[in-house]
Amino acid sequence: xxxxxxxxxxxxxxxxxxxxxxxxxxxxxxxxxxxxxxxxxxxxxxxxxxxxxxxxxxxxxxxxxxxxxxxxxxxxxxxxxxxxxxxxxxxxxxxxxxxxxxxxxxxxxxxxxxxxxxxxxxxxxxxxxxxxxxxxxxxxxxxxxxxxxxxxxxxxxxxxxxxxxxxxxxxxxxxxxxxxxxxxxxxxxxxxxxxxxxxxxxxxxxxxxxxxxxxxxxxxxxxxxxxxxxxxxxxxxxxxxxxxxxxxxxxxxxxxxxxxxxxxxxxxxxxxxxxxxxxxxxxxxxxxxxxxxxx
Amino acid sequence: xxxxxxxxxxxxxxxxxxxxxxxxxxxxxxxxxxxxxxxxxxxxxxxxxxxxxxxxxxxxxxxxxxxxxxxxxxxxxxxxxxxxxxxxxxxxxxxxxxxxxxxxxxxxxxxxxxxxxxxxxxxxxxxxxxxxxxxxxxxxxxxxxxxxxxxxxxxxxxxxxxxxxxxxxxxxxxxxxxxxxxxxxxxxxxxxxxxxxxxxxxxxxxxxxxxxxxxxxxxxxxxxxxxxxxxxxxxxxxxxxxxxxxxxxxxxxxxxxxxxxxxxxxxxxxxxxxxxxxxxxxxxxxxxxxxxxxx
Numbered sequence: 001x002x003x004x005x006x007x008x009x010x011x012x013x014x015x016x017x018x019x020x021x022x023x024x025x026x027x028x029x030x031x032x033x034x035x036x037x038x039x040x041x042x043x044x045x046x047x048x049x050x051x052x053x054x055x056x057x058x059x060x061x062x063x064x065x066x067x068x069x070x071x072x073x074x075x076x077x078x079x080x081x082x083x084x085x086x087x088x089x090x091x092x093x094x095x096x097x098x099x100x101x102x103x104x105x106x107x108x109x110x111x112x113x114x115x116x117x118x119x120x121x122x123x124x125x126x127x128x129x130x131x132x133x134x135x136x137x138x139x140x141x142x143x144x145x146x147x148x149x150x151x152x153x154x155x156x157x158x159x160x161x162x163x164x165x166x167x168x169x170x171x172x173x174x175x176x177x178x179x180x181x182x183x184x185x186x187x188x189x190x191x192x193x194x195x196x197x198x199x200x201x202x203x204x205x206x207x208x209x210x211x212x213x214x215x216x217x218x219x220x221x222x223x224x225x226x227x228x229x230x231x232x233x234x235x236x237x238x239x240x241x242x243x244x245x246x247x248x249x250x251x252x253x254x255x256x257x258x259x260x261x262x263x264x265x266x267x268x269x270x271x272x273x274x275x276x277x278x279x280x281x282x283x284x285x286x287x288x289x290x291x292x293x294x295x
Numbered sequence: 296x297x298x299x300x301x302x303x304x305x306x307x308x309x310x311x312x313x314x315x316x317x318x319x320x321x322x323x324x325x326x327x328x329x330x331x332x333x334x335x336x337x338x339x340x341x342x343x344x345x346x347x348x349x350x351x352x353x354x355x356x357x358x359x360x361x362x363x364x365x366x367x368x369x370x371x372x373x374x375x376x377x378x379x380x381x382x383x384x385x386x387x388x389x390x391x392x393x394x395x396x397x398x399x400x401x402x403x404x405x406x407x408x409x410x411x412x413x414x415x416x417x418x419x420x421x422x423x424x425x426x427x428x429x430x431x432x433x434x435x436x437x438x439x440x441x442x443x444x445x446x447x448x449x450x451x452x453x454x455x456x457x458x459x460x461x462x463x464x465x466x467x468x469x470x471x472x473x474x475x476x477x478x479x480x481x482x483x484x485x486x487x488x489x490x491x492x493x494x495x496x497x498x499x500x501x502x503x504x505x506x507x508x509x510x511x512x513x514x515x516x517x518x519x520x521x522x523x524x525x526x527x528x529x530x531x532x533x534x535x536x537x538x539x540x541x542x543x544x545x546x547x548x549x550x551x552x553x554x555x556x557x558x559x560x561x562x563x564x565x566x567x568x569x570x571x572x573x574x575x576x577x578x579x580x581x582x583x584x585x586x587x588x589x590x
Binding site for chain 2: 015016059062063065066069070074075076077078079080081082083084093097098099100101102103104124125126128139140141142143145146168169170171172173174175177178180181182184202220223224225226227229230232233236244245246247250252253254255260261262263264265267268272
């Protein structure tokens with residue numbers, strides 16, 4: 001047996017009394033050596049009062065998954081190139097945090113100047129062959145924002161370039177994929193900057209501008225209450241924008257300078273955005289006072 | 296060798312030219328038998344023009360993970376008791392859908408009649424020992440709605456029973472957990488129906504009602520722009536509710552009768568909810584016309 005096999009794994013301590021063992025770069029080792037080292041490590045972590053143990057194994061180390069499971073580890077989550085297993089070794093109740101639970105989808109509401117809405121028919125999926133004209137939809141990608149994802153999907157599917165306006169509404173759905181995962185679908189209004197459709201061939205059967213009333217009145221939208229409610233919000237926006245208020249975006253920074261977007265009511269977002277635009281001028285204090293202190 | 300080893304796996308066809316092999320209930324089998332059967336199956340699926348192959352392996356079958364990986368499968372996702380592996384066997388570009396990408400968190404804004412806000416200090420986590428008073432926060436559980444999750448978290452942490460009012464705003468954050476996953480955090484207003492705090496001992500160090508201005512003016516909220524913006528929305532609601540509009544919930548059904556919630560602008564939600572309340576009366580047609588046709 002390799003003389004190093006009985007050393008313990010190099011683990012990084014987390015803020016919750018846990019140990020994270022990242023084996024993404026580890027050279028292949030035999031199951032026997034892995035098991036011996038893991039046994040010694042677990043004993044040592046237990047003595048130290050550690051609680052949750054995390055092991056991240058690259059695909060190359062898939063022969064070791066079975067050894068970890070046999071020692072009381074369970075799967076926690078997996079991505080293409082690795083699997084993460086956890087074991088709670090403390091007597092206290094487990095506080096191992098949950099896996100990702102949701103996927104975020106978007107539907108894009110885009111009008112042209114004749115109150116026609118941009119609609120598509122898809123080649124595959126649940127609407128295949130139904131003749132239903134639907135809003136362009138899609139999934140938010142890893143690390144992508146809702147507002148940029150909506151703009152991307154519309155351009156990919158139809159060639160129409162747009163600017164994000166507001167999230168008009170969103171809905172939750174459970175057990176919507178992989179049996180027990182949930183999804184949130186955000187209905188986004190976008191403003192088109194070109195109007196000539198160039199449809200994507202791989203997913204989109206057809207795309208066109210359709211009078212909004214015709215879109216809303218499709219039997220499918222009338223039979224499905226959720227779709228009817230959403231179509232109705234679009235109709236309301238198409239008639240008089242001020243009659244329906246959604247959530248607009250404000251770019252903010254946390255104390256470490258990392259940027260992220262807040263989605264909030266349009267009037268308030270306007271106030272906050274105005275503050276940001278003016279922040280570099282001497283007006284800042286006055287505006288800050290106006291926006292935040294309401295006096 | 297078992298005479299049945301060369302039969303192909305029972306796979307369920309999906310709507311996208313894929314095969315899903317669910318081995319959750321399979322008796323343990325040797326890696327050798329699994330590999331032989333998988334090889335024959337893959338050959339057959341390829342001839343049939345199948346594209347994406349999914350294999351779901353229970354924890355009890357962890358000894359087979361390595362065999363699948365060695366045959367070109369990659370991890371797709373995992374939950375405590377199973378791992379799912381996929382292989383794209385077609386020449387066309389892969390359209391295997393993405394794994395769950397987000398976790399949904401909530402922050403709860405609850406006022407009492409003296410314009411004091413319900414705040415807590417946590418025992419662990421990033422705010423440990425900072426003295427910062429924060430809104431009760433938490434994660435949405437598997438299959439749970441944002442609005443029910445917010446109500447649950449507040450009662451768990453503080454003993455205060457509440458009714459959901461609105462989502463006031465939400466923010467996106469990327470690489471926020473497990474290195475590459477994203478989160479959406481919804482700021483929810485709730486209405487308290489009792490006011491005596493009974494704090495949870497396991498996670499909460501202290502809980503109290505705090506004058507809203509004092510909450511907003513904490514240095515932490517002023518230094519962190521995102522927190523300041525959210526605190527500011529709470530302040531605005533505390534002064535005059537009508538001055539800031541969030542998203543309220545409407546219960547809807549899809550065409551199969553499955554219920555889910557739509558979150559939309561409060562005025563519109565009121566209209567839709569009123570429609571639902573009245574749907575059983577003869578007023579339905581009139582109201583439907585009023586709500587949906589805007590004529």
